[in-house]
Each structure stands twice: as structure tokens, then as C-alpha cells.
Amino acid sequence: MEAGVIISDLIEIKDMVFYRGERVIFNGLCMSVAENAVTSIIGPSGTGKTTLLRLIGGQLVPASGTVRVMGENVSKLSRAGLFELRKKMGLLFQSSALFTDLTVYENVAFSLRVHTDLSDSLIHNLVLMKLNSVGLRGARDLMPSQLSGGMARRIALARAIAMDPALIMYDEPFTGQDPIAMGVVVSLIRALNDALSMTSLLVSHDIYETMSISDKIYILSDGVAIASGSPEELQANQTEKVVQFLNGLPDGPVPFHYPADEFVNDILGATH
């Protein structure tokens, strides 16, 4: 152990299996997320990255295997215990999922109002600080329906970090951001992680940005992690699948297509 730094795992996933109907989404997934680090998950669309975040948040239950978050086995927790645990988590939804009946300001203030006894003036300061960090302090009085897609994502980001959670999960935070906002969000994620000693789990398709801020990256495909490591390690990895994915090549072992019949059969109407 170097200089008394204790690096422990905030999330531990072991042999986790999960089905959607008949379809297996995770087939014995193992991964761990170290405390205080930025860990990223990349992988083809539809492999189950969003599903994984919901499993960690306890909204879905694995068929077998365990998901441990902050030492707790998520699927064994009582309803009340689960809600207690979630107070320490933040999740930026892929769909933003802002509360449409509340203003931008009230959206960000929501969990502060529910979970804390802070005075209105303190909440006011906190909310404006969070909005300022995503560059949208001026949008506080707008309703979610008046926001652009990229703005809505940044508001959702501000809302997810409102409570300064110990664990923050971002589901594609970069989508719809212009280059400037993108740069801001990228450095914000890293800065929050370091300044507030959060643990961050990031799902993204933007390989370059992800590489630039991650301590560790997992590549998911076919229900398992096909590779993991620091950005440098992955770049040095010569496995066919990893090379294909990192370079965005359409042909290779990682399938681009959702499982289907041979295209020719489909076109010729050769149905079963």
C-alpha cells in the first residue's frame, strides 16, 4: 500500500446474468469501479450500458450473480434501504428525464428540498452554483419544454450533481453538446470527481473524450467485458475486437447489427 492511500471498490459486479425476455443481455459480467476514479464503459449501441446503470441503481434485478454498491448487495436491499442508498447516488439519464411540471431551477433544487433542511437562501446559492457550472444560470426560469436537447442534458447533469453524491453515473453526457459545451462538460466531470472525491461511472460513445478523462475503461460486448484497462493499456491492446471498436471500423468481430437473419434471406422473403 503506497502512502496510506486506500483504494477500494465502490461497485463490484460478479458473474452477473440478466435477461430481457428470452434475450440474454449480460452473461456473467464481472467488473469493478474503484473509489475516486473515473471509470468508463464503452460498447456498441444496444449492448446494455444503460441497463447496467439501472442494475447498479437497483431498478432492475439480475437473474444471478451479485451487484454490490458501497458494500451493499443491491438486489437484497429492502425498498427503504434501496432508497437510502440511492440518496448517495446521482444518475444522469440518457433521456434527461427532467420533471416537466417544474422549472429548471426547481428541477435542480428538487432533491435538496426533499432530502435536506437547508434554508431557501442556501438552496438558492447551491442551485445557482450548479447551474453556473454547466453554463445555464440564465436559464433558471425556463420550463423543460423550452430547452434545446443539449441544454436539457446539461440541466439534467446539474440536477444529478446537486446533492454532491458519492457515486455519480453519467449516461452519455456528451450527446448534443456543441464543441464548447462539450469541453466544459468533459472538464466538469473530471473536476467534480477530483475536487469532491466523487466516484464517476461514465457511459459514452465519444471515444476520444472518454479516453481523455478516464482512469479505467471497460469495453462491453456480447454480455461481457471484452477488455478493460487504462486508456494507454487499451490503446496498446491489439485484440481484434478492441482495435475494431476503438477505431470505429464497421467490419470485424464486434457486430454492428442487432441479431437478425442473413440479410439476403430477409430480402428474398425467405421466412421461417
Place this chain on the structure above:
Amino acid sequence: MIRLLRILGQIALGRFAQIGRASIMWGSALNSLPKTSDARLFIDQIYVIGVKSLILIVMSAFSIGAVLALQFYTQLVRFGAEEAVGVGVAMVLLRELGPVVTALLFAGRAGSAITAEIGLMNATDQLSSMEMMGVDPLKRIVAPRLWAGFFCLPMLAIIFSAVGIWSSGLVGVDWLGIESVGFWAGMLDTVELWEDIGKGIVKTLVFALIVTWIAVFQGYDSEPTSEGISSATTRTVIFSSVAVLTLDFFLTLVMYGDF
């Protein structure tokens, strides 16, 4: 034949599962007493569910009261018993039409709105994101609506009957010229506090419970798609109406029956 049985069996199982889920939802939403900090949510819902239904309830009650007065009058005047119009209208409204028609209108006005609202929150991940923020949507969204519906529908039914009786008075006494004393005194003498008013209120309490429960559950359990929400809204109105009309028969049988 076996296919048919299997399909019927699946439908029945699906329904049972749905009733089970509905019970769980209800239990988890109401298993703890509401906190005082939730009072605001409850009051907001009273406004949305109750106050906003007022105009519809008052207008419907007004015309139903007037129509009842006309119909009773045309029959009773032949026997020279037109003073009994007041009693007749009051009985019909307090015992049957007040509770039943209010519940039906409520299902169409407020019930469908509740279903659509919760269904859309579900479809747009708002309920999920609330859960992930450590706030239980059953407590925050479902419970206040259940309480508010349970509270508002009986109020609305009382208002319905009162307005109906008042408008029957306008038609009967002020327009058709029924003797005012006979009309009102006859009504007051005959209507009994428990038999007519009390049992009517018992009915509305039962209807309130069932209609809000159906509305909230259909929204909460809806498919997260546009078709899902639209069919959930339709189901709310259909299930509530059938439930209210069926329950009304049995409640009448049990409470007034002497058969």
C-alpha cells in the same frame, strides 16, 4: 379449443397479476402516514383533481336536477301530487344519481387526467429518475393523488346533490308554480339523515376509493409508449364506469335491500 382455453387462461392470469400489482402499489403508497411536509402535494392535488372538476359537476347537476323536476312534475301533476316532486328529486339524487353520476363524471374528467399524467411521467423516465434521486414516486406522486381523490369525490357528490336539488326547486317552484312550502317542507320531512344522506355518502366513499385507485394504477402500470398511455386512459374510464355501476347495484342491495 385447447388454444382458446389457453388464451383465456392467460388473460385471466394477466388480470390476476394486474390486481396483485395494483394491491402492492396501493399498499406501498399508503403504508406510512403522510408527513406534514407532504401537505402541500395533497393540497395541490385537491386543486387539480377537485376544484378543476367543479364546473363540470355543477353544470351537470344543474341540468339533471331540472330534468328530474320536469319528469316528476309531468307524472305527479296528473294525480294532483305535484308537491311530492321535491321529495322524489331529493331521494333520487341523494341515494343514486348524486353518488353514481358524480363518480362517472369524475372518472372521465379527473381519472383520465391522472392516468395520462402518471403514464407520461412513466414513459419519459420521470418516475425512474425520481426513484434514482432517492424519492419514492409511490409516496410522492401516487399517494397524494389517492388521498386527494378519496377526499374530493365525496365533496363533489355532496355539491352535486345540493345543486341538483336547488335547480329542481328553481324549475318546480319558481317556474312550474308548485307550492313552495309543500315542496321544501315535504322534502325536509321525508329525507332522513342516515337512510338517505349517510348511505349516499358511504356509496361515494366506495366509488372514490375504486375510481382513484384504478386511475392511478393504470397510469403507473401503463406501457411507456403513446399507444400505451392512450389505452391506459381508455381503460381508466371503462373500468371505473363498469366498477361504479356494478358496485352501485350491490351497495343498494346490501344497504337498502330488505328482500
